[in-house]
Amino acid sequence: MSDAAPQSEPDDGPRILIAVIRTGGIAGIRRHWQVEPPREEVPRWVELIDRCPWEEPCPTQRGADRYIWSIRAHTPDARHERELPESALDGPWRRLVDAVREASATPDSPASRA
Numbered sequence: 001m002s003d004a005a006p007q008s009e010p011d012d013g014p015r016i017l018i019a020v021i022r023t024g025g026i027a028g029i030r031r032h033w034q035v036e037p038p039r040e041e042v043p044r045w046v047e048l049i050d051r052c053p054w055e056e057p058c059p060t061q062r063g064a065d066r067y068i069w070s071i072r073a074h075t076p077d078a079r080h081e082r083e084l085p086e087s088a089l090d091g092p093w094r095r096l097v098d099a100v101r102e103a104s105a106t107p108d109s110p111a112s113r114a
Contacts, residue, residue, distance in 0.1 A: 016045055020100045021070040024086075033104040048099055049073045051092035054080045058088055069097065 019034040037045050052071075067086040071093070073079075084093060 015039070016042055016049070016073065016075045018045065018049070018074075018096070018100050019070075019072045020097050022067050023070070024067045033101045035100050035103040037103070045099075046075060048092070048096045049075060049080065052080070052082070052096055053092070054082055058082070058084055069093075071097065 015036065017034070017036045019032065021033075022031045035045070052073075069084045069086070069089055071080075071082045071084065073096075089097060
């Protein structure tokens with residue numbers, strides 16, 4: 001009888017998941033994009049996530065039929081969630097959302113997991 005511990009599967013390294021949901025607009029249609037990039041792309045995505053001002057106060061947007069963006073990013077070190085009006089989707093937020101939408105729109109992309 002062996003006292004050796006069973007061998008576990010090799011660790012694939014840190015994993016992240018980023019999801020973007022857009023709601024609102026005239027028709028009120030909900031759109032969803034999501035990526036779970038492979039390990040070799042994690043540093044690029046973590047940089048995009050870290051540049052977003054997750055803790056800053058968000059301006060409110062008035063008016064009907066406006067888009068609302070819900071952004072979730074789960075990394076090994078943190079879980080972020082933020083809801084933004086269309087008017088606040090600029091700078092690092094826009095770069096993150098655009099990257100997620102682009103990666104999830106390309107079926108051949110290794111980062112696409114819809």
